[in-house]
Amino acid sequence: MVDVVDLKKNYGNFVALNGVSFHISEGEMYGFVGPNGAGKTTTMKIMAGLLAADGGSVEIDGVDILRHPKKVKQLVGYMPDFFGVYDNLKVSEYMEFFASVYGIYGKEARKRCQEKLDVVHMLEKEDSFVDVLSRGQKQRLCLARCLLYQPKILVMDEPAFGLDPRARYEMKEVLRELMDVGVTMLVSSHILSELSEICTTVGIIEAGKMVVSGTLDEIMTKVNQSNPIVMEVVDGLEKAIAFLKEKEDVETISTNEQKVYVGFRGSQKDEALLLQGLLGQGVLISQYGRAENNLESLFMQITEKEE
Amino acid sequence: MKNPVLSKELRATARRPRLVLGLFVFNTVLAFMVVAVFRLNFYISASEVSYSNVIRFFSWIEIAEFLLLAFIVPSLMAGSIAGEREKQTLDILLTTPMSTLTIIVGKLLASTGTILLFIFSSIPIMSVVFLIGGVGLFDIVLIVVYACVFAIYIGSIGIFFSSIFRRTIFATITTYGACVFTCVLPYVAYWIGYWIYLSGDDGLSDGFQVPGWLILLGLFSPVDSLVSMLSYQIAGNTWYRQICLLNINADSFWQSVNTGEWMCVSMLLQMLVAAVLILASAKILEPVKAGKKHWKIEEKNV
Known part of the structure; x- marks a missing residue:
């Protein structure tokens, strides 16, 4: 059209x-x-x-x-x-x-x-x-x-x-x-x-x-693909960090009490495999997923990148 | 031929209180002028009527009307396109299938219509001369034709500047400037030439002759057209004939030209100039000119 x-x-x-x-x-x-x-x-x-x-x-x-x-x-x-x-x-x-x-x-x-x-x-x-x-x-x-x-x-x-x-x-x-x-x-x-x-x-x-x-x-x-994975670790925080450090796709790790923010460049499948691996290490996780943008932050993020 | 802009403009103008006020002021000023001129011409004795005075009286009314129109027309026309730009209505008009020429012609005709309204509204005042006699219907028709040509000629200059300038104020100033320039340029050139001649000569004016090009330049001056018209209407009056460029210190060839025919040629030429200015304004107003620049770039890319 x-x-x-x-x-x-x-x-x-x-x-x-x-x-x-x-x-x-x-x-x-x-x-x-x-x-x-x-x-x-x-x-x-x-x-x-x-x-x-x-x-x-x-x-x-x-x-x-x-x-x-x-x-x-x-x-x-x-x-x-x-x-x-x-x-x-x-x-x-x-x-x-x-x-x-x-x-x-x-x-x-x-x-x-x-x-x-x-x-x-x-x-x-x-x-x-x-x-x-x-x-x-x-x-x-x-x-x-x-x-x-x-x-x-x-x-x-x-x-x-x-x-x-x-x-x-x-x-x-x-x-x-x-x-x-x-x-x-x-x-x-x-x-x-x-x-x-x-x-x-x-x-x-x-x-x-x-x-x-x-x-x-x-x-x-x-755009969300470039956001960090946010997970809430109920038990086994040290094990989780040690496991994440070994992964090639993991770029950054930061923590805030029980919350762990992981800079991860993998696909959706890789995200699922990462979760599987963490659970396999005996880490108890109550929340897991990419941080989501609201529309305004999305807009700001996109336009800032260009600058 | 239907012109949507013309219909819309006439309707909107008719509703403006400014129009009523303008008509009132125009006719009041004209009426005062008529009374003053009447008193000046017939003050000696009301029982004696000199017909040469009547026609001279009529010519003064024509001059008064010309001066009023010269004041009104530029202000009416200069804002026609620039005003649309300022009101932010022009873009909308330009996105319609209506051509820029239709827009320009609609605007010009609407303003000419307003001028005609002024002329027709003044007929009762001008008709004072009918009380005395000596002026025919043809003379009135001639005034109306002259006023239309004048409105279209000066109006086209106004539209041209209105298309160029984004602000009405600039368009108005330049239109008034161009109007004065067009009207008096041949006369100013004549007087400068005459003055130079006198300062370099023994002071006798008989040897000075107006060059032909200056006489031809007079064809584009509405003042010269008016003087030619008055000279034609008042055949016995030598004063108008003397100030007509055809006759002031011109050689015998120019003096033999009939002022009536000269006036017709002058009006036709002014209409021709108006047509050129209207076409130029339409071209200026076109937002995208047949993709010339775009094509060049596309060809380069190929």
């Missing part, structure tokens, strides 16, 4: 994107995470046809949008992080204006606008002026505008940025509903936990490079 391959972009001497690649399948919600200035907005602007890339390719539904920039406008619905609305226009007029931009007029436009406003729970606001809407309502209005012409992919840059908890929740609900009806989406945020609840796949970008990409479980497993 969407294939971004080796995307590059420089602003003078500053390298904004240094070979970003990722794939989004149809109906998937792809979470694009990274700290501020990592290259999320640049990638999205290129995908929306607002910026020219310096290299690489972006294919959406088989169309190379960098070579055919005009075609992108029918394929992508873009919602920027910051955007304004026109004063002196009502919600319905704002929607009908954009409908006319896509060649939809009259009754058909009115019907389509009402449908899309209903999708984002904004139908009751159709007679309000757009400049008096709250930020959350403006975000949803912008989303409804993107849905007017049924684009192949919705590209949303920080859709929950600056929203209060309630508006954030409402936005998440709307995105979930869109995912349920099979809309393909690329959603960016600098907060991983915000996306982890709704996205099927996540890509973490840092300093213009894609650091890791995959489902959240895959990423967690991949």
Whole structure:
């Protein structure tokens, strides 16, 4: 559905994107995470046809949008992080204006606008002026505008940025509903936990490079592999330490009362064999496993490694 | 041809209290000017009407209207694109299938429509001359055509700078500057040439002749178009003819040119310049220019 391959972009001497690649399948919600200035907005602007890339390719539904920039406008619905609305226009007029931009007029436009406003729970606001809407309502209005012409992919840059908890929740609900009806989406945020609840796949970008990409479980497993094994030794601590010191895969050993932290570079099978060996030595263990990251520490760990 | 930007702009502009206030101020100032000019022209005796005074009176109204438009048009146009950038609505427009040319033309036509509203709203004031007679419907039509050409010409300059600059304030300042430059440049050049001639000569002006290129440059000046129009409308008035670049110290070839035809050529040329500026603005506004740079890099990689 969407294939971004080796995307590059420089602003003078500053390298904004240094070979970003990722794939989004149809109906998937792809979470694009990274700290501020990592290259999320640049990638999205290129995908929306607002910026020219310096290299690489972006294919959406088989169309190379960098070579055919005009075609992108029918394929992508873009919602920027910051955007304004026109004063002196009502919600319905704002929607009908954009409908006319896509060649939809009259009754058909009115019907389509009402449908899309209903999708984002904004139908009751159709007679309000757009400049008096709250930020959350403006975000949803912008989303409804993107849905007017049924684009192949919705590209949303920080859709929950600056929203209060309630508006954030409402936005998440709307995105979930869109995912349920099979809309393909690329959603960016600098907060991983915000996306982890709704996205099927996540890509973490840092300093213009894609650091890791995959489902959240895959990423967690991949990163957890580098965490130490934590075990709680009930009896036989000295025997356990002596045994661990003999193992080649063991890099570090540290203890804290009954807890032992083992820097171990083996696979999951090796971890199981290590446990078997310890038990064979007569060591009594009540807890055993890799230390787990929460989402925020995972994000910090990944982005720090790159630095 | 439907232009979504034009419809949207007209609707939004019509709701702005600023428009009503602008119309009120425009017509009030114009009305005061009309009363003042009326008093100046007919102060001797109300029972005697000189028709040459009537047409001169009408020409003063035209000049007053031109001055007011020259003040309004740049401020209307300079913010058209830069304002969209500042409001952060431009990116959204640029991601739609609408071409940049449609956006530019929509903006320009909307502003021209606003100018027409100003012109039409002033017709009752201008119609004071109908009380006396001597001015025909054609003269009114000519003013409307001139105002449209002026709005599109200066408007296109405004749009051009609005496309270049990110801030409305810079676009407005440069548009006013360019407007003054375009309007008075041929006259300033003439007076500088004349002054140099006088300072180097025995002080007699009869030998000084305006070079042909300067007369041709006048074709791009809305002031020269206005003077040509007034000279054409008031055939008996020598004053406008004298200040028209065609006639001030020009040789017999230029003096034989009909000021009506000169005015038409001038307006056509100004429309041509406007078309070029509109196309250039549309090109500037295009976010991704047909992937030229990208292609080059791809070819290098191959």
